[in-house]
Amino acid sequence: VDEHIDALMRDGAARAGTFSLGGGLPASELFPRRALAASFLRVIREPGASALQYGWPEGRPGLRAWVAERLRRRGAAVAAEEVILTSGAQQALAIAAEVAFAAGGRIGCDAESYPAALALFRARGLTPTVERTGVVGFYAMPALSNPRGHGLGEDERRALLARARAAGVPIVEDDAYAELRFDGRSPRPLLAEARALVFHVGTFSKTICPGLRVGWLVAPPDFRQRALVAKHTSDLEANSLAQALLEDFLAHADYDALLDRARRFYAPRARRLAEALRRALPAWRFTLPEGGFTIWVETDREGDDAALLEAAIRQGVSVDPGRLFRVDQRASPPALRLSFASEPGPRLAEGVERLARAWAG
């Protein structure tokens, strides 16, 4: 079934004229191309060309210091030495799975969660579950969840920490969208509360661009050495070029201004998609996201999300089928994750109308 859905999604992506409400892709209009080009021309001239050479597995000191400083501003006392730069947030998740959950078991997740994390857990012998007991650990997105785009409330946050502490099991904190909340408040990470339990995972993919594939992991002190071995044996180091580019870019850019711009860019798109859904598909349920790139919608009758995806692609719009996000992988009633990030407003509205035609069958 996953291969069938994969084929459908590739088909949708390959068809000219298809509007994309699928994927978690940031808007390419926001990529700071000019500034990255300036950084490239600076780093490529450096004697020794460290941007093109091998580096240490933990990554460039300057970039690690930058990540640590950002986390300290949010309340987590992290030193540069504690940050491991990774090949995107996904590799940080994979390292956490390798060092903390090698024996397998059940891992507590939201009922809907990030598909590549669920796929990773399954590939590594872990079973995602919505149960909160009898688990080897938790996977959570406290600042802003994917696909729903909601942050944990204070009570939920406390309850999650209490459960992990009581069971003595780690929490993998996926912080990918923390700085893209529309309210601009990046909450205090769980890392700040329970250092010995939290694998903290972040990335530049959503805020700068994903093609550089640089993220980070702050592992609990007891796991740090094993995490570094896992990083080294997985792929030696995050690519030097992107690390050097980011280090230089961040030394020159106003990152907070860049985040403000991104929030002001995405928030109206979220409202536009929500309005279109209310108008064209009033029976579908969703809540407005607090940030990020997507809206999670649930339909109102039994059906099959793969069939809905197929019909949508025939109508000229691609979407992400809900089963990929559901811990129980169920196809019915169909749910969808719809992205407002990569299409401009008029195409979002037209995309929803195409989707409504697909649903009407």
Place this chain on the structure above:
Amino acid sequence: VDEHIDALMRDGAARAGTFSLGGGLPASELFPRRALAASFLRVIREPGASALQYGWPEGRPGLRAWVAERLRRRGAAVAAEEVILTSGAQQALAIAAEVAFAAGGRIGCDAESYPAALALFRARGLTPTVERTGVVGFYAMPALSNPRGHGLGEDERRALLARARAAGVPIVEDDAYAELRFDGRSPRPLLAEARALVFHVGTFSKTICPGLRVGWLVAPPDFRQRALVAKHTSDLEANSLAQALLEDFLAHADYDALLDRARRFYAPRARRLAEALRRALPAWRFTLPEGGFTIWVETDREGDDAALLEAAIRQGVSVDPGRLFRVDQRASPPALRLSFASEPGPRLAEGVERLARAWAG
């Protein structure tokens, strides 16, 4: 012990004035900086900026086609669709370990082999061995070995294939240095002989530059889908920027001329290092490498390679201690891997004299 050696090697790298006979780093003088800069400026302007966006887990079609074409020229009938681009050769090895050897067991290796592969196997529950029976698979560098810099003879090659076939176990073929043989003959890969058994691993790290972190895996057909899942769950995709850079660079560059230049650059350095060794340390044993970056030397009395490394660093030269390469991890009689790739001739000679002083104690 590994942490001790790691600390020593970092200490050596950090000291100003230290000559480097350690590491497997290519010469930065050979990095095609100007051409990569031209490629960067082309790909960053592309509408949609695919170099900065997410891509499919298997990688860019054009670059996969290039890899397949190179392999076909060497006798392996590989289609572009069969190539998975990876985050360097190391990740290709990690994927092979994940999909072929998940149950652990013993893996047949040369008595001296590539340290990051040995570390990977150990981290993933595999035990490297020089035994040729009772193994779950083999790890080999048939075209050119690391650290010795030798290719397999025709008899050894046939014997390896026969053993793998008889036991029905895979061979992981590490082809990293295949195009850097001084004789310019890149041999027919094992992949061409036993498609169903061979995980073929290659990289741009040694020939273009390592900082881009792009390599490839051609998995046996039965493992291909699992390998793609492992790639996706490990880090989503090899970084898009480096893929786009390489695709553009290779469309414009004369890659064979670049390889010729690299061979003509490294071969005299190998001779220079060998001469310096014969002169300053006549009792040490080594054979001239057929290519690559390094000479494997064995000393003539009992001792400890970590102590030798420490003494060498005090004398102002860094080296790679032999235990990292030895399947049995033994420290004595000390052996070393010496690199001729990253220092010019006079520094190679002076580095060996420093090493001789360290050895004399």
